[in-house]
Every structure is written in C-alpha cells, then in structure tokens.
Amino acid sequence: DSGVTQTPKHLITATGQRVTLRCSPRSGDLSVYWYQQSLDQGLQFLIQYYNGEERAKGNILERFSAQQFPDLHSELNLSSLELGDSALYFCASSEGDIPSAQPQHFGDGTRLSIL
Amino acid sequence: ELKVEQNPLFLSMQEGKNYTIYCNYSTTSDRLYWYRQDPGKSLESLFVLLSNGAVKQEGRLMASLDTKARLSTLHITAAVHDLSATYFCAVDLQSGGSYIPTFGRGTSLIVHP
Numbered sequence: 001d002s003g004v005t006q007t008p009k010h011l012i013t014a015t016g017q018r019v020t021l022r023c024s025p026r027s028g029d030l031s032v033y034w035y036q037q038s039l040d041q042g043l044q045f046l047i048q049y050y051n052g053e054e055r056a057k058g059n060i061l062e063r064f065s066a067q068q069f070p071d072l073h074s075e076l077n078l079s080s081l082e083l084g085d086s087a088l089y090f091c092a093s094s095e096g097d098i099p100s101a102q103p104q105h106f107g108d109g110t111r112l113s114i115l
Numbered sequence: 116e117l118k119v120e121q122n123p124l125f126l127s128m129q130e131g132k133n134y135t136i137y138c139n140y141s142t143t144s145d146r147l148y149w150y151r152q153d154p155g156k157s158l159e160s161l162f163v164l165l166s167n168g169a170v171k172q173e174g175r176l177m178a179s180l181d182t183k184a185r186l187s188t189l190h191i192t193a194a195v196h197d198l199s200a201t202y203f204c205a206v207d208l209q210s211g212g213s214y215i216p217t218f219g220r221g222t223s224l225i226v227h228p
Contacts, residue, residue, distance in 0.1 A: 002157070035158075042218060042219075042220050042221070043203060043205075043218040043221070044218070045205075045215060045216045045217075045218075048213070055213055056210070056213035056214060056215055057213075057215075058215050058216070090157060090158060092158070098214070099146075099207065099214050099216065100146045100148070100163050100165055100207065100214070103160040103163070104160055105160075106157040106158045106159065106160075107157060108156075108157050109157055
C-alpha cells in the first residue's frame with residue numbers, strides 16, 4: 001500500500017462530459033503529480049503541485065485543469081471529454097518539490113473510459 | 116523536444132539469464148528514473164540516477180547512467196519469474212526551476228521458467 005488514494009477507481013462517461021478525479025497524497029507528502037497512461041500516448045506527465053502551488057506543467061491539455069487544496073488533496077478536472085481521453089490517470093506524491101530528491105509513491109489510478 | 120527511446124520494447128527471457136534494457140534520450144539531462152509496472156497495476160519507483168556514472172543496484176537489477184552518451188541501462192542478472200513486468204525509464208528536462216519528465220514507451224519483460 002503506497003498510502004496514496006485515488007477515487008474513483010473506474011469512471012465511464014460520454015463525450016462532451018466533465019469529470020473530476022481525486023487524489024489524497026501519502027501522509028506528510030506535499031507534492032502531488034498527475035500522469036496519464038494510454039495506449040496511444042504512453043505515459044505522460046501532466047502537472048505537479050507543491051503545497052498548493054503549481055510547480056511544473058507537462059503535456060496537460062487546456063481542457064484539463066488541476067488544483068491542490070489546503071488539506072493537500074488534489075483534483076484533476078477533465079472537461080469536454082473526447083474519445084482520446086480514455087486512459088489510466090495516476091496520481092503520485094512525494095515529500096519535497098524536487099521530483100528526484102525522494103521517491104514518488106503512486107496511487108492505483110483511475111481508469112477513465114469515454115463512450 | 117526531448118525524446119526518450121527504450122529498447123527492446125518486448126523481451127522474453129529464461130530464468131537464470133542476464134539481459135540489459137537500454138534507454139536513450141535526445142537532450143542533455145542528468146536526471147533519469149526507472150519504474151516498474153506490473154500488469155494492471157500502478158507504477159513503482161525503482162531507481163533515480165542523478166549524475167554521470169551513477170550506478171544503483173537493488174537485488175537482481177542494476178541501473179547506470181552515462182550522461183555523455185545520453186544512455187541509461189537497466190541490467191537484469193539471473194532473471195527470475197517475479198521480475199516479469201513492464202519497465203519504464205523517464206528523463207527530466209529542466210525548465211526554469213521545475214522538472215518535466217518524459218517517459219520511454221516501456222519494455223515489457225516476460226521471464227519464463
């Protein structure tokens with residue numbers, strides 16, 4: 001058990017809809033990272049938050065947004081969903097703001113299916 | 116744009132054998148990660164390599180980094196079935212004070228008895 005909790009585990013929705021994925025980091029971790037894994041694109045880094053502030057931004061679409069709340073949980077919002085957004089979305093957490101300084105602990109992921 | 120290439124993408128090997136997975140990248144970086152993913156599971160951090168010549172070992176896995184050649188290797192010694200998984204490398208591109216990782220496509224390893 002990594003200590004990182006992601007909900008929901010599975011999500012099925014239709015094109016054009018909006019969904020919110022939630023991540024609770026491991027106790028004591030201040031950084032949260034979001035990743036997308038799909039057959040087409042492989043693994044991609046989306047965004048990192050550290051202690052409530054955006055720290056690094058990767059290949060995150062404009063239709064996607066994220067935030068980290070004062071209790072350090074994070075939400076990834078995906079809107080105007082397209083078929084290509086079907087993927088496994090992982091959240092990870094670490095203590096500090098430098099990804100290489102401590103290991104990242106990964107949640108089990110949310111599998112998003114767009115019909 | 117940083118490109119990260121892993122090879123081979125698929126590897127079938129017998130227990131007890133040795134093999135190496137290669138990770139090449141296109142832009143200067145001195146931060147490289149190796150991850151493991153079991154089928155249907157999440158990612159697990161294996162190694163972080165932070166300088167030229169860095170070598171790390173855990174059990175039957177050993178990772179090394181040559182920043183001049185832009186190459187990392189993940190060497191498997193005397194493979195066992197439990198090592199069957201997909202292995203990913205990722206390379207950081209520094210942008211200002213932040214680090215943006217780019218992942219390879221992964222190497223799917225199957226170890227046969």
